[in-house]
Amino acid sequence: MGVLDGRVLIVTGAAGGIGKECALLAAREGAKVVVNDLGGGLTGGDSGDAGPAEQTAQEIRAAGGEAVSNSDSVSDMAGVKAMVEQARDSFGGLHAIINPAGILRDGMFHKMADSDWDAVIAVHLRGAYNVSRASIELFRDQQDGAYVHFTSTSGLIGNIGQANYAAAKLGVMGLSRIIAMEGAAKNVRSNIIAPFAWTRMIASIPVKDEAGAQRVERIKNSMRADQVAQLAIALAAPASREVSGQIFAVRGNEVVLFNQPRPVRSVARIEGWTPQTLIDQALPSMKASFTDVGASASVFPYDPI
Numbered sequence: 001m002g003v004l005d006g007r008v009l010i011v012t013g014a015a016g017g018i019g020k021e022c023a024l025l026a027a028r029e030g031a032k033v034v035v036n037d038l039g040g041g042l043t044g045g046d047s048g049d050a051g052p053a054e055q056t057a058q059e060i061r062a063a064g065g066e067a068v069s070n071s072d073s074v075s076d077m078a079g080v081k082a083m084v085e086q087a088r089d090s091f092g093g094l095h096a097i098i099n100p101a102g103i104l105r106d107g108m109f110h111k112m113a114d115s116d117w118d119a120v121i122a123v124h125l126r127g128a129y130n131v132s133r134a135s136i137e138l139f140r141d142q143q144d145g146a147y148v149h150f151t152s153t154s155g156l157i158g159n160i161g162q163a164n165y166a167a168a169k170l171g172v173m174g175l176s177r178i179i180a181m182e183g184a185a186k187n188v189r190s191n192i193i194a195p196f197a198w199t200r201m202i203a204s205i206p207v208k209d210e211a212g213a214q215r216v217e218r219i220k221n222s223m224r225a226d227q228v229a230q231l232a233i234a235l236a237a238p239a240s241r242e243v244s245g246q247i248f249a250v251r252g253n254e255v256v257l258f259n260q261p262r263p264v265r266s267v268a269r270i271e272g273w274t275p276q277t278l279i280d281q282a283l284p285s286m287k288a289s290f291t292d293v294g295a296s297a298s299v300f301p302y303d304p305i
Contacts, residue, residue, distance in 0.1 A: 003239060008032045009097065011036065035056045036101070132175065147176065150194070227250055247260060
């Protein structure tokens with residue numbers, strides 16, 4: 001018996017990395033899986049290849065599971081709708097979507113090309129919208145559905161050189177939150193994971209200093225994609241029906257629950273504020289509660305468990 005017995009899942013970006021580990025584990029836990037991957041490169045600049053997704057599907061079938069492959073892009077709504085229909089035609093339904101598909105086009109913001117901004121937003125934010133919008137009515141009608149979207153500490157905390165990726169991933173946080181709120185009455189859940197894992201996306205990030213090299217080495221040696229998959233599958237399982245609207249991170253064997261933006265301090269002035277009194281009084285009084293501009297490595301400087 002597995003936690004996903006009788007369930008049908010779509011897993012995006014499932015030719016490698018976190019997506020592949022999620023697809024393989026979902027099948028081992030009893031799910032029938034639509035294995036999606038465009039088969040393109042990390043930058044999303046090529047036309048894709050159906051082979052990589054099919055290789056993962058073949059691994060699942062060779063192990064005794066049930067899977068079909070799909071090579072549509074999450075950035076294309078028509079393709080995503082076809083993906084949902086494929087799940088229903090192949091396996092008779094759909095119960096959850098795990099959505100780690102992604103690309104990177106890193107660069108300093110003051111040098112960023114419009115095309116690099118648009119491409120990353122299209123895959124990560126528009127992609128999260130597409131897979132959710134294409135399936136939300138089905139999930140609401142059957143009063144049963146779960147989304148596991150992927151965010152990043154690049155958005156939640158920040159990383160230099162990833163303005164496009166950070167904006168998209170923070171947008172996914174807002175999207176997931178609203179889906180969870182609006183879906184609560186219909187047993188439609190949405191959660192997000194910020195993963196720490198050695199994947200080809202992480203391997204593509206340039207290392208520019210010793211601190212960066214040490215951080216990459218920690219990820220490579222101590223944080224694996226299969227460890228992230230454990231939580232993704234747990235969140236997709238019907239037994240987690242009371243978990244929705246949450247933000248998690250996975251670092252090795254460490255599962256982290258993130259807080260969500262809430263007021264931390266306020267100031268008031270009966271006679272109202274002017275720019276000068278804000279400068280003189282309000283902002284200095286709040287300074288101790290400001291969040292610094294350190295990157296995600298400053299929040300997680302320690303080795304994972």
